[in-house]
Amino acid sequence: MKVLSLFCICVVIVLVTRDSNAFTRNDFPEDFLFGAATSAYQWEGAVDEDGRTPSVWDTFSHSDNKGNGDIACDGYHKYKEDVKLMAEMGLEAFRFSISWSRLIPNGRGQINPKGLLFYKNLIKELRNHGVEPHVTLYHYDLPQVLEDEYGGWIDRKIIEDFTAFADVCFREFGDDVKLWTTINEANIFAIGAYSEGFLPPGHCSTNEFVNCSTGNSSTEPYLAGHNILLAHASASKLYRLKYKSKQRGSVGLSIYAYGLVPYTESKEDEIATQRAKDFFYGWLLKPVVFGDYPDEMKRILGTRLPVFSEEETELVKGSSDFLGIIHYTTVYIANIAPAPSVLPSKQEFFTDMGVDTIFIGNSSFFKWDAIPWGFEGVLEYLKQSYNNPPIYILENGLPLEHDSTLQDTPRVEYIQSYIGAMLNAIKNGSDTRGYFFWSVIDLYELLAGYKLSYGLYYVNFSDPGLKRSPKLSASWYTGFLNGTIDVAPQATTQQPSLFPGSSSL
Ligand SMILES: *[C@@H]1O[C@H](CO)[C@@H](O)[C@H](O)[C@H]1NC(C)=O
Ligand SMILES: *[C@@H]1O[C@H](CO)[C@@H](O)[C@H](O)[C@H]1NC(C)=O
Ligand SMILES: *[C@@H]1O[C@H](CO)[C@@H](O)[C@H](O)[C@H]1NC(C)=O
Ligand SMILES: *[C@@H]1O[C@H](CO)[C@@H](O)[C@H](O)[C@H]1NC(C)=O
Ligand SMILES: *[C@@H]1O[C@H](CO)[C@@H](O)[C@H](O)[C@H]1NC(C)=O
Ligand SMILES: *[C@@H]1O[C@H](CO)[C@@H](O)[C@H](O)[C@H]1NC(C)=O
Numbered sequence: 267m268k269v270l271s272l273f274c275i276c277v278v279i280v281l282v283t284r285d286s287n288a289f290t291r292n293d294f295p296e297d298f299l300f301g302a303a304t305s306a307y308q309w310e311g312a313v314d315e316d317g318r319t320p321s322v323w324d325t326f327s328h329s330d331n332k333g334n335g336d337i338a339c340d341g342y343h344k345y346k347e348d349v350k351l352m353a354e355m356g357l358e359a360f361r362f363s364i365s366w367s368r369l370i371p372n373g374r375g376q377i378n379p380k381g382l383l384f385y386k387n388l389i390k391e392l393r394n395h396g397v398e399p400h401v402t403l404y405h406y407d408l409p410q411v412l413e414d415e416y417g418g419w420i421d422r423k424i425i426e427d428f429t430a431f432a433d434v435c436f437r438e439f440g441d442d443v444k445l446w447t448t449i450n451e452a453n454i455f456a457i458g459a460y461s462e463g464f465l466p467p468g469h470c471s472t473n474e475f476v477n478c479s480t481g482n483s484s485t486e487p488y489l490a491g492h493n494i495l496l497a498h499a500s501a502s503k504l505y506r507l508k509y510k511s512k513q514r515g516s517v518g519l520s521i522y523a524y525g526l527v528p529y530t531e532s533k534e535d536e537i538a539t540q541r542a543k544d545f546f547y548g549w550l551l552k553p554v555v556f557g558d559y560p561d562e563m564k565r566i567l568g569t570r571l572p573v574f575s576e577e578e579t580e581l582v583k584g585s586s587d588f589l590g591i592i593h594y595t596t597v598y599i600a601n602i603a604p605a606p607s608v609l610p611s612k613q614e615f616f617t618d619m620g621v622d623t624i625f626i627g628n629s630s631f632f633k634w635d636a637i638p639w640g641f642e643g644v645l646e647y648l649k650q651s652y653n654n655p656p657i658y659i660l661e662n663g664l665p666l667e668h669d670s671t672l673q674d675t676p677r678v679e680y681i682q683s684y685i686g687a688m689l690n691a692i693k694n695g696s697d698t699r700g701y702f703f704w705s706v707i708d709l710y711e712l713l714a715g716y717k718l719s720y721g722l723y724y725v726n727f728s729d730p731g732l733k734r735s736p737k738l739s740a741s742w743y744t745g746f747l748n749g750t751i752d753v754a755p756q757a758t759t760q761q762p763s764l765f766p767g768s769s770s771l
Contacts, residue, residue: 288752289689299398299700300747301359302352302722303661305405305450307335308709310365312342316380318368321407322418326466333715339707339725340732345388347734351723352706353395355740356747360397361660361702362388363405363450364439366431373409374427377434389442400445400658400702402520403432403501406455406466406712413467419490420460420469425497432501436509444515445700446505447590447660448498451522453550454592456494461487461615465712471611484613485570492572495519495553499578499585520590520660521550523648525640529598529624538601538621543647545619555652557583566604566618588656588699589648594663596640598624632718633665636680638687645691645698656697659688661704665718668708672724677739682746682753703743707734 291300307313307323313336314320327334341348352360367373368381392399408418416423432448449455455465461483463470469481502517509515526542528535544552544560552560557579564571574582604620627635641662648657664680681703692698708721716727722740726733745751 288754289686290752291747291749293689294692295699297699299359299400299658300743301357301361301398301400301700302355302703302706302743303361303400304339304341304706304709305363305402305407306365306368307338307405307407308705308711309339309341309362309707310368311335311337311340315342316368316384317371317378318365318381319371320410321365321367322410322413322467323407325410325413326468327710329468332717333710335710337732338710342384344732345384346391348707349388349391349395349397351734351736352392352397354744355722355736356744357397357706358747359400359445359700359702360392360706361400361402361447363402363407364435365407366404367407367409367411369434370409370431373412373415374430377438382438385439389439393442398445399443400447400660400700401435401439401443402447402450402660403435404428404448405450406459408467418467419456419493419497420486422493422496424493425500428497429500429504433504433508436505436513440509440513440515444513445658446515446517447520447658448501448517449494450520450590450660451592452494452498452519453491453546454522456487456490457615460490471614473612473614483615484610487615488567488571491549495550495582496578499554499582502585502587503581516587516656517585518588518590518656518658519550519554519586520592521547522592523547523644524623525593525596525637525644526599527596527640527643529600529622532601534601535599539599541604542599542619542621542623545615547648551589551648551652553579553582554584554586554589555655566620570613586655588658589652590658590660591644591648592661592704593641593644593659594661595629595634596626596637596643597629598626600624632714636664636676636683638683641684642687642691645688645696646694649691649694649696654695654697656699658700658702659698660702662701663704663720665711665714665720668716668719668727672735672737674737674739677737678742681739681743685746686753 313324364385371378389399412418458465459467460469463476463478469486470476470478471483472478498519505517526539528539541562544562548560559571600622602620602622604618608617626637629635662684664677666674688698705720707723708719708725722737722743724735724737
């Protein structure tokens with residue numbers, strides 16, 4: 267908080283340019299990992315092959331006409347080709363997720379031998395090419411059978427089922443996988459899936475924007491958040507008891523972290539920004555680092571926020587060996603008092619938080635300017651407020667129209683400025699240990715289908731062979747990783763402006 271208000275004050279007085287030098291890959295620690303990411307449903311395709319059953323994401327994507335992951339990049343069949351291009355690109359690591367319903371089609375019990383073989387082969391292929399695997403266990407794709415049986419993440423039964431799934435993954439893949447993320451962007455998952463209804467399984471209280479067939483936005487996001495924390499912590503505990511001494515890996519939880527800066531210099535916006543940090547970051551990070559929810563959330567939510575028993579606090583506190591951070595952009599925060607008088611039927615995450623989020627510059631929900639100082643601010647804030655935890659950046663990237671061009675210059679500018687911002691934070695003490703660009707290749711996207719894409723490689727989705735072609739960003743990344751590209755210093759010297767943003771979330 268101090269850092270950010272300091273930023274604002276500086277801007278008011280004079281535009282300060284940070285003294286920063288050109289940098290290369292070699293300015294990062296040698297064991298720092300640079301990679302890129304995908305997730306199972308977005309990359310694999312082959313949704314009904316070799317014993318896989320549907321997940322809630324299959325069901326959700328088939329409920330509208332924005333496309334689906336039935337074929338996606340056909341990574342299930344093309345994984346060798348894709349690992350080869352990752353190796354050629356010089357990627358040091360690859361983040362992917364395991365499809366629960368491919369590995370364990372009934373959600374619990376019997377392992378599917380063909381699913382098991384696919385992930386073993388993929389991991390072996392990565393290792394043979396010197397690419398370090400980083401595995402996410404849960405990336406929006408609960409087996410539909412578990413959703414149907416008991417409602418998935420809003421029921422405590424998920425804790426046992428998730429832990430059993432994690433157990434299979436640790437046991438079967440843990441000799442070759444040292445980095446595990448339990449749940450992908452857990453805060454946005456709980457908000458999008460249980461408060462706003464725009465992510466699978468699409469629960470919400472019906473509002474002016476969405477008709478949800480089921481849900482309760484006033485209570486379910488917090489219930490899901492609680493079960494997410496307990497499921498993560500239970501899997502992490504299992505790893506420590508049963509596998510860690512032998513496999514020597516680490517297990518972390520990940521959250522989506524917008525940069526959050528006050529819209530004006532007013533005291534109200536400053537307090538609102540702190541409240542937004544409590545709701546966005548603190549909700550799940552305070553429990554895993556300090557053992558309980560933020561006081562401000564307890565005060566505002568009352569009985570809607572579950573309470574940790576002593577035993578649960580013990581389980582959750584310290585359960586994350588690292589924090590996985592998913593960061594794309596920064597937003598202004600303006601105060602709207604959280605209204606305790608809001609009718610229960612209108613209560614949801616954003617009215618509870620009581621802030622307006624305002625995009626900066628030309629940014630909008632589906633596109634954003636490069637705001638590297640906002641990223642540096644997030645890393646600085648986590649360092650100062652959460653005891654400088656080890657951090658992996660699990661996603662960072664820029665969406666562009668899918669077919670526009672292989673000359674994705676804005677993406678190159680974005681990525682170099684964000685890597686520069688990350689280096690600034692590391693030089694100032696942040697324990698950030700890895701960076702995964704989103705995404706390795708164009709994918710089926712969660713919100714945009716095939717309209718927008720983030721890939722270093724272009725995929726021609728109209729071509730039956732789904733031909734992959736490198737974009738400018740792929741060769742930029744290759745050059746950066748092989749140490750032949752120096753990033754110019756001006757990329758990281760932008761400063762925040764106090765000009766009002768253009769559109770609201
Ligand atoms: C929700 O459903 C009702 C009744 O079918 C309809 O009138 C309304 O337009 C729908 N709202 C949205 C946002 O789709
Ligand atoms: C949501 O649950 C709360 C608490 O049980 C209840 O008061 C409220 O009416 C429910 N809201 C809806 C829209 O069902
Ligand atoms: C916003 O868009 C305008 C017009 O396309 C462009 O000139 C300007 O540089 C953009 N601003 C930022 C911060 O990218
Ligand atoms: C660098 O870290 C120190 C100590 O945490 C902090 O006081 C300072 O504000 C940080 N500098 C920047 C530019 O973030
Ligand atoms: C994509 O593939 C289709 C079918 O093979 C082809 O007609 C088209 O030219 C390709 N598009 C691009 C941009 O390569
Ligand atoms: C480094 O990467 C670039 C691609 O950007 C490539 O042209 C060059 O040959 C590579 N150099 C080495 C030494 O690998």
